[in-house]
Amino acid sequence: MFSPHPDYPALTRDIVSYLRVTYPHFVYSHELETIRSASQYLIGHVDAVASVSSMVGLQALIWKKKIISLGTGQISLAADSAG
Amino acid sequence: MTGIEELLRAAPIDRDNVLLWLPTRYYIPESFLCRPGWLSRFLDKTIELHRLRGRYDTLYEPIDAAHTVIDKVIRSAIPQIPVANSQGEAASLAAELDSLREDAAASSALAHSAALQQGQLQEQIGALSSELESYRTGVLSSLFHWARGWANTRLPLGSRRRNVARALANALVVLVSRGPGGLLRALRRRSPNQDPLGESREVGS
Helix, strand or coil, rough: CCCCCCCCCCHHHHHHHHHHCCCCCCCCCCCHHCCCCCCHHHHHHECCCCCCCCHHHHHHHCCCCCECCCCCHHHHHHHHEEC | CCHHHHHHHHCCCHHHHHHHHHHHHHCCCCHCCCCCHHHHHHHHHHHHHHHCCCCCCHHCCCCCCCHHHHHHHHHCCCCCCCCCCCHHHHHHHHHHHHHHHHHHHHHHHHHHHHHHHHHHHHHHHHHHHHHHHHHHCCHHHHHHHHHHHHHHHCCCCCCCHHHHHHHHHHHHHHHHHHHHHHHHHHHCCCCCCCCCCCEECCCCC
């Protein structure tokens, strides 16, 4: 499940359509854009969190979720997988 | 993103140390960046580590007492999940949910308001402390350097008046910046060849 950044919602409807076709497991709801920082409300329901340098990574630490760090950032310190 | 299945099956690793380290040392609150005393020490240490090619993992010192930082994080958290601004059925459900929450919210509103006011008061105390620190490190420092320059040019080198003036000025700075306890400690540490605040006398220099 992808959740948008509160200040930089990068996914247009065309991109979402492309991702849904290309990656069958991709999950996204445009309603998430109406809730500021929606990611933090989803953490409790997921198995792992993938983040670049978002504060969601810190919140995933609080929830003791597996963390995948995409790139190098402060959250790489705690990531189960970094790349 | 490869090997996710194995990652999910792997035993969890306790990372509470990182969870404590990040907010208490790395995520520096904006208010601290406006404190000249703290920022000056941070920049000095950064330059010194770079000069000595030191390890930057020693750069980050505790921002404040851990419980103080954690309390601040908790106070700034959003206590309730916001309702989406969607239309149609979702909006009507949201309105119904709002009305159900209204009674419960009313009872917690006073407590929330009190907590908010307490937070604002603590912010004001922080701002006042910052201003006081700015005064100590800014105005007082400038005044002290001016007075010392004046004494250096007007009073003969090695004279008793000059030594007494320097000692009094240093004592005043220590008293204001470190408090009476700091002044007493400085006086106890003094050596026979030093003035009361640890600066070498200029006799014979």
